[in-house]
Amino acid sequence: MEALLEGLDPEQRAAVEAPRGPVCVLAGAGTGKTRTITHRIAYLCQRGHVAPSQVLAVTFTKRAAGEMRTRLRSLDVHGAQAVTFHAAASRQLRYFWPRVIGGPRWELVDQKIRVVGRAASRLGLPTEADALRDLTGEIEWAKSSLLTPDAYPAAASRAARDIPAPAEQIMKLYAMYEQLKNEAQLLDFDDLLLHTAAALEDNAEVAQEFRDRYRCFVVDEYQDVTPLQQRVLDAWLGGRDDLTVVGDANQTIYSFAGASPQPLLNFARRFPEAVVVRLERDYRSTPQVVALANDVIKWARGRPAGSRLNLIGQRPDGPAPxxxxxxxxxxxxxxxxxxxxxxxxxxxxxxxxxxxxxxxxxxxxxxxxxxxxxxxxxxxxxERFFERAEVRQAMIALRAAGEVSGSLPEVVRSVLGRVGLTDDPPTGGSARERWESLLALVELAEEFVAAVPGADLPRFCAELDVRAEAQHPPTVEGxxxxxxxxxxxxxxxxxxxxxxxxxxxxxxxxxxxxxxxxxxxxxxxxxxxxxxxxxxxxxxxxxxxxxxxxxxxxxxxxxxxxxxxxxxRVSAGAGRPPLMKKEKPTCRVCAATLVEAQSVKLGRCKSCPSDVDEELLESLRQWRAARARELKVPAYVVFTDATLMAIAEQRPTDSAGLVAISGIGASKLDKFGDDVLGLVRAGVGYSAT
CATH class of the missing domain: 3.40.50.300 (P-loop containing nucleotide triphosphate hydrolases)
Structure with a gap:
């Protein structure tokens, strides 16, 4: 047990030794969160509090789950589940399907965007690849936020979503997508979570069997949990509290996809008896990098108490940023x-x-x-490492090699010499990329034998299979x-x-x-x-x-x-960007503070009179229609109606004035700035001819 705790700092040790029950680890970047939670799982298992097979640890990427499994194996913990939310739900749904749904299992849709494209085509919506990706993202946000199609418009408005089409159209598209998917008996990744939660919520026998199997839960990157994932977690727990969560609200970067740090920040409120540990010792970065990171985040507005981690660099000094x-x-x-x-x-x-x-x-x-x-x-x-043709070929060759004498790295290099690994690298191009991939397998063999002394070729092949399943590639030089x-x-x-x-x-x-x-x-x-x-x-x-x-x-x-x-230095005429001094946007008519996104764009309250130049507005509309036809995109992709209205009201005469309008940035200025400024300055009607 002491060997397991050796090398942990006081805060990490406090998290590892916390008793069974709710534990919240607020872990800053580089503070050793994966080490902490894997050691906690090993500690609970070694103390006999829980069997490895009763542990379910979930995270958000296959890579992170693969790393967690690798670390647990090195700690001699075998049988604990460390998977993504979706992988866990998929296994559970597959197992319980005959009892809760019956009949043949529905297939997982491999290309969601294709189904969205069919739904968009039926409704006469744009079917270009970029438009479909944006529309698919909105459907995913709605489902991860537990929204039905009917509830989407109001929720999108409350969330001030920057939507790719009118909300009513997206609502219809969402409903049509679900209809087409159900008719084809297909499931998407969000359905895996929805059906798993429903199976546990609505079937007491199924819930009891699951809860008899899993008793201890660990959630990594808890700041990224969506309402849908939280619903699944709640269904898994079933009122129990043997839960360890790890996260950093300062690293919440997926709100656009429905993620929210609130479950992390409210954890102690939900579980008043929870042990809360703060990890702030940064072992990754030099003090100079750490200081800059702290400076970046300290200026954030409205930081809740649970996000106020101040990293403390533990490494020797390095160069200034x-x-x-x-x-x-x-x-x-x-x-x-x-x-x-x-x-x-x-x-x-x-x-x-x-x-x-x-x-x-x-x-x-x-x-x-x-x-x-x-x-x-x-x-x-x-392309993922283990999906590359040369890597698949190399793994086949390694499996077929059988027993070969010599150290593991020597054996791997010898076998891969038959499929193209030369002593000297090719000069460049695809041949060099292929060579680098094969060399990476040799380097992986060197790392593996250092971690597992005496490892042979069959064991190394098994390790490669585990990594391939986890999409956990070795490092390729580049x-x-x-x-x-x-x-x-x-x-x-x-x-x-x-x-x-x-x-x-x-x-x-x-x-x-x-x-x-x-x-x-x-x-x-x-x-x-x-x-x-x-x-x-x-x-x-x-x-x-x-x-x-x-x-x-x-x-x-x-x-x-x-x-x-x-x-x-600030470039001449550019000035400081908006909101630098934390000013709130105000109405140019009555000076009231502006809150709603459309009011901010227009620069005035909705109730204040518009001073729009109607002739200019019509010119802008004609110009937009012509550019949209030329680019073969919907008109709103060029500029939305609200942006055209803002231009016609504010009548900017230079680039600085144009980019000051919300929704017009560097890309749109590059593409359309000269045209728009020319129209404003000319003050005459636009002719598409």
Missing amino acids: RFHEFDDEPAEADSVARRIKTLLDDGVAASEIAILYRVNAQSEVYEQALASHGIPYLVRGG VTLASLHASKGLEWDAVFLVGLVEGTMPIQYADGDESKVEEERRLLYVGVTRAREHLWLSWALSRAAGGRKYRRRSRFLYSLVPENHPAA
Whole structure:
């Protein structure tokens, strides 16, 4: 037992040794939460409080679940379930299906967007890929929020959703999607959770059998739980309280998908006898990175008490974070690539470097810059490691090799030599990528034999099968390019946070909604806390080389960049971004504080008189219709009616005035700014010819 507790800090040990019952671990980034909860599970099992087979631990990604299982095995805990919410629900529903539903099991829909596309086609809604992705996201949000189609419009309005189509149309689409899915006897991932919860809520025999099997529950990343997932958890518990939750409200970044930190923040209120432990010792990052992370989050508005974690760096000092401003994106990307080249020359592994951005579309310029400097890279979110053809071929070869003498790494290298692993790497291209994948398997064998001395080839193949099922790939040598959302749960020695400009960070559709702006701040916090030692934050004043320098650095940086730093300068005429001094938007007519999103966009109260230029408004409508036809998109994709009304009322005459209107950011300014400003300045009707 002492060996199990050895190496834990006082707070981690308090969480591990807490008695059975409700335990809430508020764990900041880098504070060892996975170590803590796996040791707690092992502690409860070794003390005889619960059998491993009675433990159900759930998290949100296959990778996190795979890591948890690996750690539990290393602690000699076998039989405990560590899976995602959906995997747990799928197994339970499959087992109980004959009793609660009967008949053949319905299949899981493999391409939800296709069913949404059929429903959209029937209703005459847009069926372009981008539009369907947005519409599918709204259906997923509604289901994860426990909303029926009829309840969607009112709920979307209350939540100030930035919806891709009128709420009534989405309501009809949602209903049609459910109809088509049921007719085809299909289930989506949300249905797995809904039916599992219903099976336990409505069938006492089923509930009793489940609760006899599982007695101890652990939930990781509890700040990301949705109402639907909380309903499933409540059905699992059935009034019991043997529950350990771990989370950090400062890392809530999935509210757009229905996640809420409230169950975490209200845990002690729901369970007054709960043990609450705060983990604030950061073992991941240097004190310099930790200090910046604390500065990012301390400016957040309305932080509840349960989210006020102040990280304390435990590592030796490192370099100060770097801030850089550039004239344009290509210059920013080239400078990032040059700095990465220096890090590589200094001995930092390429796999320990990441470039993180707010939206995936930002990756292209960095891919080009890295390629031009001969730096290998991987775009996270591409083909999964164990799904690659060369990896599947290698695993077949390893299984077929049988008994081979020699150390495990030597055996693996020898076998993989037959399928293309040479001593020297190819020069580049797909051949180099294939070689890197095979080499990663050899390195994984080296790691495995270090963790499990004496491991042979059959045992290594079994480990690969476990990892493949968990989608837990080894590290492939290359710089990682990923969105900030995709970086959650990962860490690197060096992190480059790029493109930190207004309209991108925070994203343009967040402006005017304080809760969305604060979620963007938390997203930046997540990005900062991914770095162990080297941290770079940069932005560019123009998208294209030689373009207009209309961009402004992110409002989140104004409290972070030292005033005497060269990057603290503000480009001429740009001014500070809105809300920097925490001003609330006010009506330009009566000066009242504006709350509703549409009022913020218009810059006036709904009850105040409009001073719209009707001729300009009609010109804008004609122009929008022509551009929509040209781009083959719905008119609202160009600009919504409310945005056109705001332009016709406020009549901006320069880029700064245009981007001050909520809903118009860097991307729309690039695409449509010249046209719109030309119409405003001309003050004459627009001719599509």
